[in-house]
Amino acid sequence: MSYRAPVKDMLFDIRHLAGIDEIAKLPGFEEAGFDTAQAVLEECAKFNQEVVAPLNVAGDENPSSWKDGQVTTTPGFQDAYKQYAEGGWQGLQHPADFGGQGLPKTIGAACVEMLNSANLSFALCPLLTDGAIEALLTAGSDELKATYLEKLVSGEWTGTMNLTEPQAGSDLALVRTRAEPQPDGTYKVFGTKIFITYGEHDLTKNIVHLVLARVQGAPEGVKGISLFVVPKFLVNQDGTLGARNDVHCVSIEHKLGIKASPTAVLQYGDHGGAIGYLVGQENRGLEYMFIMMNAARYAVGVQGISVAERAYQKAVEYAKDRVQSRPVDGSIAASAPIIHHPDVKRMLMTMRALTEGCRAMATAAAAAYDAAHHHPDAEVRKQNQAFYEFMVPLVKGYSTEMSLEVTSLGVQVHGGMGFIEETGAAQYYRDARILPIYEGTTAIQANDLVGRKTARDGGQMARAIAAQVEKTEGELAKRNSVAAKAVLKRLSAARKAFTDAVDFIASQSKGNPNAAFAGSVPYLLLAGNLVAGWQLARSLLVAEDLAAKGEDKAFMEAKIATARFYAEHILARASGQRDAIVEGAESVTALSLEAF
Amino acid sequence: MSYRAPVKDMLFDIRHLAGIDEIAKLPGFEEAGFDTAQAVLEECAKFNQEVVAPLNVAGDENPSSWKDGQVTTTPGFQDAYKQYAEGGWQGLQHPADFGGQGLPKTIGAACVEMLNSANLSFALCPLLTDGAIEALLTAGSDELKATYLEKLVSGEWTGTMNLTEPQAGSDLALVRTRAEPQPDGTYKVFGTKIFITYGEHDLTKNIVHLVLARVQGAPEGVKGISLFVVPKFLVNQDGTLGARNDVHCVSIEHKLGIKASPTAVLQYGDHGGAIGYLVGQENRGLEYMFIMMNAARYAVGVQGISVAERAYQKAVEYAKDRVQSRPVDGSIAASAPIIHHPDVKRMLMTMRALTEGCRAMATAAAAAYDAAHHHPDAEVRKQNQAFYEFMVPLVKGYSTEMSLEVTSLGVQVHGGMGFIEETGAAQYYRDARILPIYEGTTAIQANDLVGRKTARDGGQMARAIAAQVEKTEGELAKRNSVAAKAVLKRLSAARKAFTDAVDFIASQSKGNPNAAFAGSVPYLLLAGNLVAGWQLARSLLVAEDLAAKGEDKAFMEAKIATARFYAEHILARASGQRDAIVEGAESVTALSLEAF
Structure with missing residues (x-):
C-alpha cells in the first residue's frame, strides 16, 4: 500500500487536543462525538488508500491534457471522482439543508488531509468546490443557493475560484475583468482569468465558476470588485442543463508539479458575453471572496501536512529497506538498513515532528472554528473566531513552508534514487512547491498576520x-x-x-x-x-x-x-x-x- | 542575456580574501597575479554567457536521449563542447607538462562557477574529466599518463568516475565489480555500474572510464578495491583509436533535474570482458578515488554557488519587472515593482548573502589549496592542507544545502509564475536537488567532518x-x-x-x-x-x-x-x-x- 492514513495520530489530536467530546456538546454537533470521528476516519482512510492513492503516480506521469478547449483528466480520475461524490465525501462539512452531513471541521479536516495525502492533484477539485459552497452559503441569494448548492454539495457539479489575471496576482486591485448589467438582472462578463484550478475538466457535467469582476462605474481598487456565479452551462428552471455559457478554456499550464490538476486560462465573453449572476451586493466581492479564501487557505495548509505525511511514509519505507554501511556505534557488524544511521533518523524525525506538529496545530485551529460557529455563548464564539483567524495564516504559511523542508528531506533520505523520477520521492518535492504560493503566498499570509492579526x-x-x-x-x-x-x-x-x-x-x-x-x-x-x-x-x-x-x-x-x-x-x-x-x-x- | 557572470564579486574575493598577489609569489604561479585573474575571468565570462548559458533551457526541454546503446546529447552541446575544448578551458588548472595552463585553483574555481552557472548539465562533463585527470596525475603509471593525460587535458576525450553499483552507493565496501588479471598485465573487468555521469555521450570520440573493482582474492571491504582505466575505445601505440571495448551503456535515467547530463547504467564485460589497466597498485583504489572525489566534492560545492547565483539573477530580474501592490511604507502611491516590498527584498537578500558567503568561503579554501601545493615551506603546506581538508566538506555540504534554499526562494519570488516550467525558475529548483546527494551526500560529508576532520x-x-x-x-x-x-x-x-x-x-x-x-x-x-x-x-x-x-x-x-x-x-x-x-x-x- 502506497499510503496508510495516520488514523491513530489524527484521533489522538481530535480527542485530546481538539476535545471532540466538548465539540459534540455544541448545538448541531450532537452526533459528532469520538465514535463518529473514528467511524468516519476509518471509512475515509479505506476509500483514500484504496481508490485515490493508487492514482497519484499516474497523474504525474499522465497529466491532464488540453485539446480544442476540452480537458481530459488522467485515466482513472473520472471513476474515482464518481466514487468520491457517491460516498458523500464532498458534503462532509456542509449543512444538512443542502444534502451535507454537517460534521465539525475538526473531523472534516482529517478527511481533507487524507484525500490530499492520497493525491494532491485529485483533491484540488473538491477543495475548490468547498470554497464555492462557502461563498454561496454566506452571500448567495436564495435563488442561487437553490440552483447550485445541492449540486455542489453532492459533488454532481464542481466549483472554481477565479481571481487571478495576468496583471493581477496578489494584487486584486488590478482586476480588469468587467461585468455589464443586463435588463433581466443578470450580467455579461468579459475578461481573462489565469491559474484557474480545475477551470475545465471532464469529471462532471457542469462547472460553477465564481468570478471577480468590475461593474462599470465601480470605485477603483479592491472596493470596486464584485463576485459573480458564471456556470459553464446555464441552468434551466427545472435544474436541467441549458445552453453552453461563453466561458472557454484556451489552454492549461505546464507545471513543476500537481500535474494532474488542470490549471486553466479561461476566456470570458469572447462570443458576446458570459452570463453571470451577482453574488450578494455589488462591490462587496472581495469580502465574499475572503470567505472562500479563508476556507481555502486553511485547506492548503492541510495540503502541506498531507504531502509531508506521504513523503515521510515513503522515506521510512526506503530507510528500513535500503542496506548501506555499518552503524557508527558498532551495534551491527555488517552493512545495515540505513534507518540505523543517526543522520537518517534525524531526517526522519524532522519529517515526522514537523508533520505531527502541524497536524496538531491545524486540529486545534479546527476546534476553534467549530466553537466559533456553534457555541451558544456569543463571547465564546468571538474569542474562538479571533483565535481561528490568527491561526489561518499559520496553518497556511507554516505548514506549507515546512512541507518544502519535509519533501526535500524525503528526497535526501533516498540518496541518488531520490533524484530518479521512477522512485516517486521527487514528485512530492515538486508537488509541494506550489503550496506556499497559491491562495496567497507566504508573504501575503505574513502581511495578514502582521497587519490585521497582530498590529491591529x-x-x-x-x-x-x-x-x-x-x-x-x-x-x-x-x-x-x-x-x-x-x-x-x-x-x-x-x-x-x-x-x-x-x-x-x-x-x-x-x-x-x-x-x-x-x-x-x-x-x-x-x-x-x-x-x-x-x-x-x-x-x-x-x-x-x-x-x-x-x-x-x-x-x-x-x-x-x-x-x-x-x-x-x-x-x-x-x-x-x-x-x-x-x-x-x-x-x-x-x-x-x-x-x- | 540570461546569465551575467559576477566577475567583480569574484575578483574582489580573489584579490582580498584569497590574496592572489601572494599566490603569484609561489613557485609555478609567477604569471598568476591579479591581472591574469581578471583577463581569464573576463574571457571566461564572455564564453559562458554567449555560448554555454543559452543552451541551459534547451537541455532541460530536450534532454540527452538513449537509443541502442548510443546517447545523443541536446542539440547545440556538441558545438559548445568543441568551443570549450578549443578554448583550452579544460586545461586551466592542469599542468603545463600535459598541455594545461597550470593556473591556481583560486582562479580556476571562478571559471568552474561560471561554467556551472551557465549550464549545470553541460558543466558536469568537464567536471568529471577533471577528476579523471587528478587520479591519473596522482597514481597513474608513466604509460597511462602518456596515453591519456594530454587527450583529457585538451578536452579531446572525456573522463568518468565509476563507483556506484545498485547495492553500493555510499557504502563502497559493497562493490562487486570484478577485475581478472590477464597474462599481458591488463585486466578483464566485469560488472554493472550505475549513476555514471556522462558515462556515454556523443561529444568526443573516446571516453576514459575510471572504475572501482575487486581483483580476485582481494581483502573484503574497502581495502580490497582497485582502480582501473577502462577506455570506451582501446588506444593503439601511436595514440589512434583501436577496438571498441566491452563497456556498454544499457540505459540512462529519467531524472528530476540536470536532464541534459546523461546518467548512464554501464555494463562491463558482457561480451568477454572489458579490458582495463590498473591505476597505481592493487587494493589502493579507494585512496586514489578519494583524490578524484575531493576535487569533485569541491567542484560540486561550487555547483551549488553556481545555481544559486543564476537563480538569484533570475529572481532579481523578475522582481524589478513585475508590478503588484503598493509598498507598505507609502513611498509609492500606486502598484509598484515587487522589489519594493520588504519580504521580496528579504528573499533576494537571503539569496544574495548565501551565494556571496559561499563564494567567499570557496575562494578562501581554493587559496589554501594553492598554498598547500605550491608553498616552498613544508610546514606552511601542511597547515594549508589541513585547512583545505576541513573546508572540503563545508564547501560541498553547506554550499549545496544552501542552494536548495536559494533556488526555492527563487521560485517563491516569482509567485505563481515560478511554478510554470516555461518561466525557468523551476529548473534551478530541480537541478539543484542532486547537489547535496552526489559525490557523497551531506551526511557523508558531515561524517567526514565529524570523524576525520574534527574528532581525529x-x-x-x-x-x-x-x-x-x-x-x-x-x-x-x-x-x-x-x-x-x-x-x-x-x-x-x-x-x-x-x-x-x-x-x-x-x-x-x-x-x-x-x-x-x-x-x-x-x-x-x-x-x-x-x-x-x-x-x-x-x-x-x-x-x-x-x-x-x-x-x-x-x-x-x-x-x-x-x-x-x-x-x-x-x-x-x-x-x-x-x-x-x-x-x-x-x-x-x-x-x-x-x-x-
Whole structure:
C-alpha cells in the first residue's frame, strides 16, 4: 500500500487536543462525538488508500491534457471522482439543508488531509468546490443557493475560484475583468482569468465558476470588485442543463508539479458575453471572496501536512529497506538498513515532528472554528473566531513552508534514487512547491498576520496565545520526566522569543512599517513554530498520563519522543528567528535597488 | 542575456580574501597575479554567457536521449563542447607538462562557477574529466599518463568516475565489480555500474572510464578495491583509436533535474570482458578515488554557488519587472515593482548573502589549496592542507544545502509564475536537488567532518579556525560603523556556538558516537555558516577601507550591506544549530525502529 492514513495520530489530536467530546456538546454537533470521528476516519482512510492513492503516480506521469478547449483528466480520475461524490465525501462539512452531513471541521479536516495525502492533484477539485459552497452559503441569494448548492454539495457539479489575471496576482486591485448589467438582472462578463484550478475538466457535467469582476462605474481598487456565479452551462428552471455559457478554456499550464490538476486560462465573453449572476451586493466581492479564501487557505495548509505525511511514509519505507554501511556505534557488524544511521533518523524525525506538529496545530485551529460557529455563548464564539483567524495564516504559511523542508528531506533520505523520477520521492518535492504560493503566498499570509492579526489589536491576541502557552509550561513544570523538562526549556524560550517579536511588530507597524514587514515571514514562521511546538507539548502531557495508565504504551512513547525532538530541534530555531525579526530589520532594506 | 557572470564579486574575493598577489609569489604561479585573474575571468565570462548559458533551457526541454546503446546529447552541446575544448578551458588548472595552463585553483574555481552557472548539465562533463585527470596525475603509471593525460587535458576525450553499483552507493565496501588479471598485465573487468555521469555521450570520440573493482582474492571491504582505466575505445601505440571495448551503456535515467547530463547504467564485460589497466597498485583504489572525489566534492560545492547565483539573477530580474501592490511604507502611491516590498527584498537578500558567503568561503579554501601545493615551506603546506581538508566538506555540504534554499526562494519570488516550467525558475529548483546527494551526500560529508576532520585531532583544526575568526572579531571591534558592530555581535555568538559544538563532538565521538553523529549535519551547517559569515566579515573590513578611499563606492556599500544581512539573518541561526547539536542528540535516536 502506497499510503496508510495516520488514523491513530489524527484521533489522538481530535480527542485530546481538539476535545471532540466538548465539540459534540455544541448545538448541531450532537452526533459528532469520538465514535463518529473514528467511524468516519476509518471509512475515509479505506476509500483514500484504496481508490485515490493508487492514482497519484499516474497523474504525474499522465497529466491532464488540453485539446480544442476540452480537458481530459488522467485515466482513472473520472471513476474515482464518481466514487468520491457517491460516498458523500464532498458534503462532509456542509449543512444538512443542502444534502451535507454537517460534521465539525475538526473531523472534516482529517478527511481533507487524507484525500490530499492520497493525491494532491485529485483533491484540488473538491477543495475548490468547498470554497464555492462557502461563498454561496454566506452571500448567495436564495435563488442561487437553490440552483447550485445541492449540486455542489453532492459533488454532481464542481466549483472554481477565479481571481487571478495576468496583471493581477496578489494584487486584486488590478482586476480588469468587467461585468455589464443586463435588463433581466443578470450580467455579461468579459475578461481573462489565469491559474484557474480545475477551470475545465471532464469529471462532471457542469462547472460553477465564481468570478471577480468590475461593474462599470465601480470605485477603483479592491472596493470596486464584485463576485459573480458564471456556470459553464446555464441552468434551466427545472435544474436541467441549458445552453453552453461563453466561458472557454484556451489552454492549461505546464507545471513543476500537481500535474494532474488542470490549471486553466479561461476566456470570458469572447462570443458576446458570459452570463453571470451577482453574488450578494455589488462591490462587496472581495469580502465574499475572503470567505472562500479563508476556507481555502486553511485547506492548503492541510495540503502541506498531507504531502509531508506521504513523503515521510515513503522515506521510512526506503530507510528500513535500503542496506548501506555499518552503524557508527558498532551495534551491527555488517552493512545495515540505513534507518540505523543517526543522520537518517534525524531526517526522519524532522519529517515526522514537523508533520505531527502541524497536524496538531491545524486540529486545534479546527476546534476553534467549530466553537466559533456553534457555541451558544456569543463571547465564546468571538474569542474562538479571533483565535481561528490568527491561526489561518499559520496553518497556511507554516505548514506549507515546512512541507518544502519535509519533501526535500524525503528526497535526501533516498540518496541518488531520490533524484530518479521512477522512485516517486521527487514528485512530492515538486508537488509541494506550489503550496506556499497559491491562495496567497507566504508573504501575503505574513502581511495578514502582521497587519490585521497582530498590529491591529496591538498584539493582544498574540499575547493571549503566549499566555496560553505559559499555562502549558506551568503544567510541564510539574512533571519530572526528562522529556517534559527538555520540552519546557525550549517551549519557554520560544514563547519569550515570540513575545519579543510581537512587541517589536506592534511597536513598529505604524511608525516604521518597513521594519515590521521586513520580519513578517520570519514572524509567521516563529509563530507557527511556537504553536506547533506548543500543541506537541500538550500532546506530551496527555501521552505521559495515558502511558502511565498503560494505555497504548508504544504509541504514547512515540508521541513523547516526537514532542521532545520537535522541541530540541525545531523550537530551538526560535531564538535565531527572533533575532532576525527584532534586530535584523534594517539590513533587509539597506541595499539600494540599483545594487541588486 | 540570461546569465551575467559576477566577475567583480569574484575578483574582489580573489584579490582580498584569497590574496592572489601572494599566490603569484609561489613557485609555478609567477604569471598568476591579479591581472591574469581578471583577463581569464573576463574571457571566461564572455564564453559562458554567449555560448554555454543559452543552451541551459534547451537541455532541460530536450534532454540527452538513449537509443541502442548510443546517447545523443541536446542539440547545440556538441558545438559548445568543441568551443570549450578549443578554448583550452579544460586545461586551466592542469599542468603545463600535459598541455594545461597550470593556473591556481583560486582562479580556476571562478571559471568552474561560471561554467556551472551557465549550464549545470553541460558543466558536469568537464567536471568529471577533471577528476579523471587528478587520479591519473596522482597514481597513474608513466604509460597511462602518456596515453591519456594530454587527450583529457585538451578536452579531446572525456573522463568518468565509476563507483556506484545498485547495492553500493555510499557504502563502497559493497562493490562487486570484478577485475581478472590477464597474462599481458591488463585486466578483464566485469560488472554493472550505475549513476555514471556522462558515462556515454556523443561529444568526443573516446571516453576514459575510471572504475572501482575487486581483483580476485582481494581483502573484503574497502581495502580490497582497485582502480582501473577502462577506455570506451582501446588506444593503439601511436595514440589512434583501436577496438571498441566491452563497456556498454544499457540505459540512462529519467531524472528530476540536470536532464541534459546523461546518467548512464554501464555494463562491463558482457561480451568477454572489458579490458582495463590498473591505476597505481592493487587494493589502493579507494585512496586514489578519494583524490578524484575531493576535487569533485569541491567542484560540486561550487555547483551549488553556481545555481544559486543564476537563480538569484533570475529572481532579481523578475522582481524589478513585475508590478503588484503598493509598498507598505507609502513611498509609492500606486502598484509598484515587487522589489519594493520588504519580504521580496528579504528573499533576494537571503539569496544574495548565501551565494556571496559561499563564494567567499570557496575562494578562501581554493587559496589554501594553492598554498598547500605550491608553498616552498613544508610546514606552511601542511597547515594549508589541513585547512583545505576541513573546508572540503563545508564547501560541498553547506554550499549545496544552501542552494536548495536559494533556488526555492527563487521560485517563491516569482509567485505563481515560478511554478510554470516555461518561466525557468523551476529548473534551478530541480537541478539543484542532486547537489547535496552526489559525490557523497551531506551526511557523508558531515561524517567526514565529524570523524576525520574534527574528532581525529581532538578538535584542534576546528579550534584553530575559531581562533582565526576571533582575530577578525578583534578587527571588527576597532570599527565604529553600525554594520561592523552588528556583524561582530553575530560573528562572535556564532563562533562561540561553533566551539561549543566542537567541544561536544570531540568529547562524545569515542564513548558515545551516536550522540556525536546525531548532530553531524547540523554541525556541518553551523561550521559552514560560520566560515561563510566570517569571510563576509573579512569582506566588510576590506570594503569599508576601500569605500573610505572612494574606490568603487556603490559596490563596496553593497558588499557591506550584504555582509551585515548575512550576519543578522543567517549567522543568527547559529545558536539554534548549537542547541540542536549539544542538547538535542538524545532525541534523535530515542524513537524505537518499530515506531517509525
